[in-house]
Amino acid sequence: MSINNSVNTTPKLATPIDTVDRTFSIAPMLDWTDRHYRYFARLMSSKALLYTEMVTTGAILQGKGDYLAYNEQEHPVALQLGGSNVVDLAACAKLAAERGYDEVNLNVGCPSDRVQNGRFGACLMAEPALVAQCVDAMKQVTDIPITVKTRIGIDEQDSYLFLTDFIETVSAQGCSAFTIHARKAWLQGLSPKENREIPPLDYDRVYQLKRDYLHLNISINGGIKTLEESKLHLAQLDGVMVGREAYQNPYMLAQVDQQLCGLDTVVITRQQVIEQMLPYIEAHLAQGGRLNHITRHMIGLFQGLPGSRGWRRHLSENAHKPNADIRVVLKAAEFVDAEALANDECH
Secondary structure, X not given: OOOOOOEOOOOOOOOOHHHOXXXXXXXXXXXXXXXXXXXXXXXXXXXOEEEOOOEEHHHHHHOOOOOOOOEHHHOOEEEEEXXXXXXXXXXXXXXXXXXXXXXXXXXXXXXXXXXXXXXXXXXXXXXXXXXXXXXXXXXXXXXXXXXXXXXXXXXXXXXHHXXXXXXHHHHOOOOOEEEEEOOOEOOOXXXXXXXXXOOXXXXXXXXXXXXXXXXXXXXXXXXXXXXXXXXXHHOOOOEXXXXXXXXXXXXXXXXXXXXXXXXXXXXXXXXXHHHHHHHHHHHHHHOOOOOHHHHOOOOOOOOOOOOHHHHHHHHHHHOOOOOOOHHHHHHHXXXXXXXXXXXXXXX
């Protein structure tokens, strides 16, 4: 298999809106869903829609790094933007389309204080007209889908009417796909981690949203841990977005194509995942990168198998060392029970 570890820097034809499959997606997660993780995830599922970490408009337009860099093998891949300045969002969406992203998603769900101070994230639920203007501005300069990820409510504004007013206002400006985190967010008093756990899940409210807005593409996010749970949600909705479980137990992705997307393809084994990651790792190291930049995303590959603790420990203790290379990965794999690998199956 030929591995290209270079990042996308050239324009390509934008993807029409009706070709983006949102049946299963992996949530944008800060410090987690970087391009190394996305490459790793793509080896296990060809159909999962991958999202970047949230990137602010300021970072893209004023930062010194290339915050739009990604690997061509990641497609389909969406850029998640954080911001509320209409002009800046339009400029970033245009750049994303030129770079070949398949979708741009506006973050209206993050509740952190830092995000609120920047006037974006979940606090924007209180300003649906502004979100609608942002969507319209981005759609004016791109041909790729502009979507929104949001909550079911914020603080005391958590009625179904509040949610539908937001959806109607934003969809009127051309946003036809929404991912709904089925919890409200408390903007004061809870940390981002607590906001992922303490507000109760309300899946029924998201189901009702789909019943009332059949013309919209509605995906659900929050607390989903298995493909079986995903199937239950997909009986009611257009898509499922999984976050932490897809990161901490990444091999769950190996049967997404077959169980959720109807593909009749062979399930990749964990051993094959490692084998296909090795050329990618070597290319990264040859460019001056560190081994742990990549292996930190692979820690959970053997979750549930005998020897998984040895795999995790060896990577954690050795991948960060100077001159660490693929031999660390190969040695770590030796800790995993050989019989378990021979009978590899999804967990």
